Amino acid sequence: MSLHxxxxxxxxxxxxxxxxxxxxxxxxxxxxxxxxxxxxxxxIAGLMKPQHARISVGSACWCDTAQGxxxxxxxxxxxxxxxxxxxxxxxxxxxNVALPLRGPERLHRAREMLRRVGLxxxxxxxxxxxxxxxxxxxxxxxxxxVREPAVLLLDEPFSAVDQMNRQTLYALLAELREDIAVxxxxxxxxxxxxxxxxxxxxxxxxxxxxxxGRADAIHRAPRNARVADIxxxxxxxxxxxxxxxxxSTAGTGWxxxxxxxxxxxxxxxxxxxxxxxxxxxxxVPGEGLRLCEETAAEPATANAAPLNSLGLPVRVxxxxxxxxxxxxxxxxxxxxxxxxxxxxxxxxxxxxxxxxVLQLCMDLSMVHIMPxxxxxxxxxxxx
Amino acid sequence: xxxxxxxxSLELAFATLLILLPSGLWLARWxxxxxxxxxxxxxxxxxxxxxLPPTVLGYYLLMSLGGHSPIGRWASETLGIxxxxxxxxxxxxxxxxxxxxxVQPIQRSFESIPHNLIEASVVSGLSSWATFWxxxxxxxxxxxxxxxxxxxxxxxxxxxxxxxxxxxxxxETRTIAIAIYDRVQAFDLSxxxxxxxxxxxxxxxxxxxxxxASGRLAPNSRARQHP
Numbered sequence: 001m002s003l004h005x006x007x008x009x010x011x012x013x014x015x016x017x018x019x020x021x022x023x024x025x026x027x028x029x030x031x032x033x034x035x036x037x038x039x040x041x042x043x044i045a046g047l048m049k050p051q052h053a054r055i056s057v058g059s060a061c062w063c064d065t066a067q068g069x070x071x072x073x074x075x076x077x078x079x080x081x082x083x084x085x086x087x088x089x090x091x092x093x094x095x096n097v098a099l100p101l102r103g104p105e106r107l108h109r110a111r112e113m114l115r116r117v118g119l120x121x122x123x124x125x126x127x128x129x130x131x132x133x134x135x136x137x138x139x140x141x142x143x144x145x146v147r148e149p150a151v152l153l154l155d156e157p158f159s160a161v162d163q164m165n166r167q168t169l170y171a172l173l174a175e176l177r178e179d180i181a182v183x184x185x186x187x188x189x190x191x192x193x194x195x196x197x198x199x200x201x202x203x204x205x206x207x208x209x210x211x212x213g214r215a216d217a218i219h220r221a222p223r224n225a226r227v228a229d230i231x232x233x234x235x236x237x238x239x240x241x242x243x244x245x246x247x248s249t250a251g252t253g254w255x256x257x258x259x260x261x262x263x264x265x266x267x268x269x270x271x272x273x274x275x276x277x278x279x280x281x282x283x284v285p286g287e288g289l290r291l292c293e294e295t296a297a298e299p300a301t302a303n304a305a306p307l308n309s310l311g312l313p314v315r316v317x318x319x320x321x322x323x324x325x326x327x328x329x330x331x332x333x334x335x336x337x338x339x340x341x342x343x344x345x346x347x348x349x350x351x352x353x354x355x356x357v358l359q360l361c362m363d364l365s366m367v368h369i370m371p372x373x374x375x376x377x378x379x380x381x382x383x
Numbered sequence: 384x385x386x387x388x389x390x391x392s393l394e395l396a397f398a399t400l401l402i403l404l405p406s407g408l409w410l411a412r413w414x415x416x417x418x419x420x421x422x423x424x425x426x427x428x429x430x431x432x433x434x435l436p437p438t439v440l441g442y443y444l445l446m447s448l449g450g451h452s453p454i455g456r457w458a459s460e461t462l463g464i465x466x467x468x469x470x471x472x473x474x475x476x477x478x479x480x481x482x483x484x485x486v487q488p489i490q491r492s493f494e495s496i497p498h499n500l501i502e503a504s505v506v507s508g509l510s511s512w513a514t515f516w517x518x519x520x521x522x523x524x525x526x527x528x529x530x531x532x533x534x535x536x537x538x539x540x541x542x543x544x545x546x547x548x549x550x551x552x553x554x555e556t557r558t559i560a561i562a563i564y565d566r567v568q569a570f571d572l573s574x575x576x577x578x579x580x581x582x583x584x585x586x587x588x589x590x591x592x593x594x595x596a597s598g599r600l601a602p603n604s605r606a607r608q609h610p
Contacts, residue, residue, distance in 0.1 A: 047505070
């Protein structure tokens with residue numbers, strides 16, 4: 001009973017792309033504000049009628065504009081948790097959860113669902129205004145799940161609760177997930193939340209689905225520069241793709257990084273998707289960067305080969321404390337004028353201070369090059 | 384105290400409510416929800432009786448429904464009824480001049496319902512009809528109550544339109560407001576006083592009920608949804 005969504009519209013706003021979500025899988029739609037995440041979710045719920053779309057769950061088709069098929073939201077059996085919960089203010093918690101149900105068992109089932117989401121029995125008769133944000137959210141989740149929906153949709157459900165409540169609710173969602181065997185789609189602008197909760201990310205910008213995949217896979221190989229920016233890859237640089245290396249082993253090529261005398265030619269993986277001579281963006285994920293002894297890596301020479309570590313002398317610019325980890329900003333001393341960001345934990349950072357000169361090792365096998373252009377066109381050119 | 388006039392006024396008020404409540408609810412909900420271009424014009428028409436002098440409204444009603452008008456002639460020839468200077472004429476006038484009092488408070492109430500509550504209801508599988516009964520009407524209830532009270536009291540007190548359309552026929556068109564005028568004309572000030580006092584009490588009660596409806600019954604309103 002997988003969820004398949006393909007959408008293409010220009011009005012009232014641009015919305016294009018497709019994604020899938022398997023039963024029991026949680027997919028997070030991520031992207032900046034106005035990326036169309038919520039609109040896509042509304043399209044799935046049937047609260048918005050797209051110009052051109054096909055939306056199906058298993059064998060049931062909810063929307064197929066080519067066939068003129070449109071199933072109204074009432075008949076879709078979707079569980080939707082709204083951003084501000086949208087609980088009925090004139091009903092108590094129990095009645096809110098019983099709202100989608102019919103028949104004599106409705107209150108019993110609602111009570112059971114509220115027990116599962118951990119709402120205390122003494123709160124069942126309270127109206128939303130008398131409940132805390134976290135409790136309201138539990139009621140909203142219970143209402144979405146009580147009808148055993150075919151798809152569970154969550155529209156930024158954690159944005160209105162404080163950090164402590166959020167952690168508890170993450171745990172609740174993780175626990176509930178074990179029993180929910182339907183596709184789940186989460187809209188969030190919080191990347192950490194998406195990585196923590198979701199099996200896969202669907203990266204969106206300006207209404208277009210740019211990439212779907214596991215968070216680590218997207219991080220290792222973002223489809224284009226826009227995706228790299230959206231998933232927060234700090235170490236993104238510009239360069240020119242020189243093309244495959246005829247003398248070297250298959251699957252590698254030359255990337256020119258920087259201009260003039262300071263330029264470096266790096267040997268990196270070549271997937272054969274980019275024309276030689278084209279300007280490119282390239283990224284190296286955090287796991288491809290580490291501080292090392294001076295002798296451990298190849299020095300930064302004009303032609304760093306083969307495909308291994310590149311040593312770069314760097315100076316520590318700033319050290320920022322981010323809770324359990326430290327964020328280091330490093331400036332290259334030789335080669336292209338570039339700065340890197342790396343994360344370190346306590347023991348590694350203790351001997352360091354601003355102004356200190358270190359050796360940064362970059363694992364060239366983890367360098368990923370991609371086209372600079374964004375949008376739907378980039379999808380076709382790289383996949 | 385002119386009990387006959389009071390009874391007639393109460394009958395007129397209840398009959399007006401009976402006609403105007405369902406139609407007013409429908410129109411108010413439509414105006415609150417619609418994106419039609421006609422909305423502004425219809426809203427203006429709804430408000431018109433509020434700004435029009437009652438005698439002017441009464442005059443036009445008399446002209447358009449009287450025995451010489453096409454509508455009046457048709458009603459007389461086809462249905463065998465007259466539309467002026469009787470209870471029916473009074474009722475038509477009462478319905479027309481109360482439209483803004485019924486529609487506006489209800490429309491404001493419907494407009495104040497957050498749209499995502501309607502969407503939540505629809506996604507929960509409730510039909511439009513069920514959404515109306517279980518979500519919209521309970522949330523709009525303070526406005527509906529307010530509209531009922533305003534319309535009721537306004538009908539009891541209306542003078543100009545009623546006099547133009549109904550005249551002053553005891554037991555048929557003489558309402559309590561006209562009876563007060565009648566008593567004053569006859570220098571029966573104590574009689575006028577009793578009836579005026581009764582209308583004053585009704586009006587004060589109406590204000591209290593309206594305030595309670597919009598204030599104390601308002602946990603339903605959007606403002607108190609998020610503590």
